[in-house]
Amino acid sequence: MTLPDPAPPRKRRGPFGPMFILVLILAVGWCAGWFWLKDQAISRMDQTAKTLADNGYRLEWSKRDVSGFPFRLNINLSNLRVSEPSGWALTAPLVKGEAFIYALGNWVLVAPQGVTFTRPDGGAVIVQGQALRASLTDFDKRPPRIDIEGVNLTFSPEAGASPYFLSSAKQLNVRVLAGPNDQGAFLMRVGGAKMALQGLAARATEDGLVDMDLGLTLTRISAFDGQSWENAARAWAGAGGVIEVDRASVSGGAARLSARTGTLRPGPDGRLEGRLDASLGDLTGSGQSLQGQVQLRDGKAFIGPLEIGPSPRVW
Numbered sequence: 001m002t003l004p005d006p007a008p009p010r011k012r013r014g015p016f017g018p019m020f021i022l023v024l025i026l027a028v029g030w031c032a033g034w035f036w037l038k039d040q041a042i043s044r045m046d047q048t049a050k051t052l053a054d055n056g057y058r059l060e061w062s063k064r065d066v067s068g069f070p071f072r073l074n075i076n077l078s079n080l081r082v083s084e085p086s087g088w089a090l091t092a093p094l095v096k097g098e099a100f101i102y103a104l105g106n107w108v109l110v111a112p113q114g115v116t117f118t119r120p121d122g123g124a125v126i127v128q129g130q131a132l133r134a135s136l137t138d139f140d141k142r143p144p145r146i147d148i149e150g151v152n153l154t155f156s157p158e159a160g161a162s163p164y165f166l167s168s169a170k171q172l173n174v175r176v177l178a179g180p181n182d183q184g185a186f187l188m189r190v191g192g193a194k195m196a197l198q199g200l201a202a203r204a205t206e207d208g209l210v211d212m213d214l215g216l217t218l219t220r221i222s223a224f225d226g227q228s229w230e231n232a233a234r235a236w237a238g239a240g241g242v243i244e245v246d247r248a249s250v251s252g253g254a255a256r257l258s259a260r261t262g263t264l265r266p267g268p269d270g271r272l273e274g275r276l277d278a279s280l281g282d283l284t285g286s287g288q289s290l291q292g293q294v295q296l297r298d299g300k301a302f303i304g305p306l307e308i309g310p311s312p313r314v315w
Helices: 016-054 199-204 229-238
Strands: 058-060 063-067 072-083 089-100 107-110 115-119 123-128 131-137 145-157 166-179 183-195 210-218 243-252 255-266 272-282 289-297 300-303 306-310
Antiparallel strands (some): 115 123, 123 145, 145 166, 183 210
16 A cells, blocks of 8 residues: 655744734834935925025025934034024034934934024124033924023124123023913023123122023013014014013122012113012122112113113114
8 A cells, every 4th residue: 555645844934924024014114204204304494494585584504414314313404504684693513403203393403513693783793612502392382492501601702793791601591482371481591601791780790700590471472473583573562562570680799689570561772661679689698688670761770770781672
C-alpha cells in the first residue's frame, strides 16, 4: 500500500507580522503628514507676509530653513525684519522658532544674536543679552498671548539715536494676554535695571539699579486696529478705550514709588493723562513717606507739586 505524501508543513505567521505592517503604515503616514505640515507652514508664512504687505506692513527675511523631522517644526529666519507704516520696526540677525507638530498653536522663539527695534522719532536701539526668548499662543484670541523673557540685557541706542529709558536689566518679563469683556492685559517686571529716571524719582532711587512692576488692563481692545501703531492707538482711544492701572511701582536705593488703582487715557499728543493714588516711601524703615496722587498732565508726572518724570507716551 502506498501512503500519500505528507502535506507540507504550514508556515506559521508570527504575532509580529501584522503589527510590523501597522507600524510601517503609521510611520509612512507620519512622514507624509510632517512634510505636509512643513509645506503648510511655508505657505501660511508667505501668505501672512503678503497680507501684511497689502496693509502697509512688512515681514521679510533673507533666508528660511524648516527642519525638525519627525516631531517638531523648527523654522530659522535670517535677517528678519518686521515694520509698520508709522516707523516702528524690529530686526534680528537670526530668529529660531520651534513648535511640536501636535501643538502648532504654541510657538517658542529665540533671538540668540539679539534684536534691534526702531522708534519713529528716537531711532534704533540694539538689545542684546544672555537670553532673549518669547512664546506665542492663543492665536484665536485678541490679543494673542505673548510672553517675553530676557536675562542680562543691554539697550544701546545706535549712533545718532536718542537715549532709551533703559540701559540695562538683569531680568525682563513681559506678558500680553486677552481677558474677558473685550479686555487685554499687559504685565511687565524689570529687575536690576539701570533707568534714565528724572526729577524726584532719580533722586529718591539714588540713580542706582531699580526694580519695576507694572500691571495694566486695557478696555475695548477690539478697537485697537489700524494700518499703523498710531492709527490703531488713536482708533482705540476714540472708541473710549482706557488703561486701568492695577499696580505700578519703581523701587531702588532706599525708596519705593508705588501707584495703586487709577484710570489713564491718551491725550491729543499721545501722552497719558489721569490720576493714580500713590505713595513715595522710604524702604529703610524710618516710616517717612509721601502720600498723595500721581497726576499725569502736560506731558509730565507729578506727586502734588513735585515733578517725578515725563508722562508715558502711547504714540
